[in-house]
Amino acid sequence: xxxxxxxxxxxxxxxxxxxxxxxxxxxxxxxxxxxxxxxxxxxxxxxxxxxxxxxxxxxxxxxxxxxxxxxxxxxxxxxxxxxxxxxxxxxxxxxxxxxxxxxxxxxxxxxxxxxxxxxxxxxxxxxxxxxxxxxxxxxxxxxxxxxxxxxxxxxxxxxxxxxxxxxxxxxxxxxxxxxxxxxxxxxxxx
Amino acid sequence: xxxxxxxxxxxxxxxxxxxxxxxxxxxxxxxxxxxxxxxxxxxxxxxxxxxxxxxxxxxxxxxxxxxxxxxxxxxxxxxxxxxxxxxxxxxxxxxxxxxxxxxxxxxxxxxxxxxxxxxxxxxxxxxxxxxxxxxxxxxxxxxxxxxxxxxxxxxxxxxxxxxxxxxxxxxxxxxxxxxxxxxxxxxxxxxxxxxxx
Numbered sequence: 001x002x003x004x005x006x007x008x009x010x011x012x013x014x015x016x017x018x019x020x021x022x023x024x025x026x027x028x029x030x031x032x033x034x035x036x037x038x039x040x041x042x043x044x045x046x047x048x049x050x051x052x053x054x055x056x057x058x059x060x061x062x063x064x065x066x067x068x069x070x071x072x073x074x075x076x077x078x079x080x081x082x083x084x085x086x087x088x089x090x091x092x093x094x095x096x097x098x099x100x101x102x103x104x105x106x107x108x109x110x111x112x113x114x115x116x117x118x119x120x121x122x123x124x125x126x127x128x129x130x131x132x133x134x135x136x137x138x139x140x141x142x143x144x145x146x147x148x149x150x151x152x153x154x155x156x157x158x159x160x161x162x163x164x165x166x167x168x169x170x171x172x173x174x175x176x177x178x179x180x181x182x183x184x185x186x187x188x189x190x
Numbered sequence: 191x192x193x194x195x196x197x198x199x200x201x202x203x204x205x206x207x208x209x210x211x212x213x214x215x216x217x218x219x220x221x222x223x224x225x226x227x228x229x230x231x232x233x234x235x236x237x238x239x240x241x242x243x244x245x246x247x248x249x250x251x252x253x254x255x256x257x258x259x260x261x262x263x264x265x266x267x268x269x270x271x272x273x274x275x276x277x278x279x280x281x282x283x284x285x286x287x288x289x290x291x292x293x294x295x296x297x298x299x300x301x302x303x304x305x306x307x308x309x310x311x312x313x314x315x316x317x318x319x320x321x322x323x324x325x326x327x328x329x330x331x332x333x334x335x336x337x338x339x340x341x342x343x344x345x346x347x348x349x350x351x352x353x354x355x356x357x358x359x360x361x362x363x364x365x366x367x368x369x370x371x372x373x374x375x376x377x378x379x380x381x382x383x384x385x386x387x
Contacts, residue, residue, distance in 0.1 A: 027224035030241040031371070034248025037219040041249060042256040044212050048205070049193035050272040052216060054299035055324065058317070062325040078335055079328035096206045098303050100213020101220065105304035108221035117309040120228035120296060124386075127311075134228075134312040137295015138302065138319025139326070141288050145299065146327040147334060148284025149274055152298040153216075155281070156246065159274055161253035163359055165346035166276030173285025178293040182235035183387070185294055189232045190386050 025112045041157055051158025053094045055145040059083050060092035079146075124187040133188060148173075192266040217304055219245075226304035228296025228312055235293055237381040240374040247370060251363045258360040268356075277342040295319065 027033075044052055063083035067074045071087070074080040083089050109115045121130035145151040148170050150159065156174065159167025191197070200208070223245045224230040234242040260266035292298055297305055297316045305313025327334070349356040 027230075027241070028222045030223055030244035031248050033219050033223040034245040035252050037216070037223075037245060038249035038252025038256070040212060040215040040219060041253040043215075045253065045257065045271055046192045046260070046266065047194050047208055047212075049195040049270055052212075052300075054303070055320075058299065058320050059324045059328070061321060062328060065321075066325070066328070077328055078332045080332075082335075091202065091206060093205060093209045096209040097213040097216065098300075100210040100215075101217030101300065101303045102213075102307045104214040104217030104219075105221035105226060105307035106217075107214075108218045109226060109304075109308035112221070114221070114226065115309050117311065119312050120305070120310055121312070122229070130312055131315045134295050134297075134315035135319035135322075137291045137293075138297070138316035138321075139291070139323040140319075141291025141295055141298065141316075142320040142323025143327055144284040144287025144289075144291055146284070146324055147338075148281050148288060149277075149338060151288060151300070152246070152292075153300045155274065155285075157249055157253075160250040161257060162268075162271060162273055163254070163348040163356065164273055164276065165348060165351060166274065166278065166281045166343075168348075169276070169278060170281040170285040170288075173282045174289035174292065177286040177289025178235050181290055181293050182232075186236070186387055188294070189229060189296075190236060 022113060024114045027112075037157075038161075041161060045158075045161075048093075051154065051161070052097065053150070053154040053158070054098060055094075055142065055151045055154060056083070057092060057095035057098040058142060059146070060085075060089045060095045063089040122187065122189045124190075130188065133185075192260060193270050196267065196270040216300070217307065220301055220304040221308060225301040226308040226310060226313070228305065228310070231298075231301060232293060232296055236384075236387070237377050238384065239382065240378055244371070244374060247367055251360070251367050254356075254360050254363060258356050262357065273345045273347060275339070275342040275344055276346040277338050279341065280338050 041052055060083040063074055063080045066080050067084065067089060074084050083092060085091055119127045119130050121127065148155060150170065155167045155170040160171060220226065224241060230239060231242055233239040257266065257268065261268045295316045297313055299320055302313045302316040302320065306317060349359055
């Protein structure tokens with residue numbers, strides 16, 4: 001059998017009573033979560049006038065780290081400067097949102113018994129290979145999000161709800177690329 | 191009345207406190223849906239489990255209907271809401287790169303946080319890769335932001351661009367969601383038990 005976490009938690013051995021008591025609870029119905037997530041997005045719009053985001057939080061950390069080496073360089077760089085916030089780049093709205101998200105996901109994970117130090121992968125690649133691909137994928141996804149001015153949160157969800165043409169085109173491009181490449185990376189997941 | 195930001199002057203501290211509270215709900219939803227797991231997320235691209243599309247589409251439609259109803263009731267001024275400019279080249283190129291990063295990396299930026307919170311080491315590596323990506327973007331291609339603005343087509347919300355009122359769009363999306371839900375149930379029944387390919 002495979003060593004991945006999903007199998008460990010939900011594999012045949014999960015039928016043993018002692019294991020079953022600690023088995024992860026099932027995820028919620030996706031349509032129910034979708035409505036809740038939509039209400040979070042709606043509340044964000046109603047309170048702040050803007051929607052959700054995620055990538056800007058990472059950009060704020062990049063600005064912070066660049067500032068440790070050279071604040072002058074950060075101010076002179078058009079991209080870093082946007083997140084510099086007068087020398088307090090970590091007081092970034094989206095970064096705090098991500099901090100809240102971390103706690104929210106942690107609480108949900110604890111209640112659902114889904115906390116596990118593990119690597120998500122299929123049975124046909126090693127942990128090391130998967131971790132390398134995760135890093136590479138994160139790099140490419142971030143670059144794409146910077147070019148497109150948003151990610152799944154900032155463009156797809158937030159712009160989609162406002163029927164923003166660019167956001168809908170972004171979403172189509174994301175799914176086109178992912179579906180197009182899925183076959184070639186199937187050994188990573190299946 | 192809404193958005194509150196147009197009538198109330200939030201202090202910087204209040205804004206960040208709001209971000210933390212909204213983030214709690216955001217992260218809770220992502221983890222509840224199973225989006226802290228890269229295998230769950232990517233199985234949508236093998237038609238095994240359509241939860242990603244179900245959650246995203248339902249969230250978009252829910253928020254869209256809420257915005258439409260509140261605007262129609264006069265409680266919300268849609269013009270006060272921030273809208274990102276559309277730049278088709280940027281959204282297509284960036285979207286293709288993002289989609290490639292998604293299927294290879296297993297997460298998107300928000301879901302990687304849910305993965306880290308529940309102990310997924312690959313989520314941590316994805317986030318580190320993202321950090322390297324945004325850092326490299328700033329260092330190597332800082333001019334792309336100016337290019338985006340210079341070549342953007344502007345704000346293109348579909349109701350204004352087509353002359354079809356937002357209410358009709360929202361009703362259309364609700365109808366399409368119902369149809370898609372039926373279709374996705376069919377797809378899952380066909381593919382969910384499939385083995386390796």
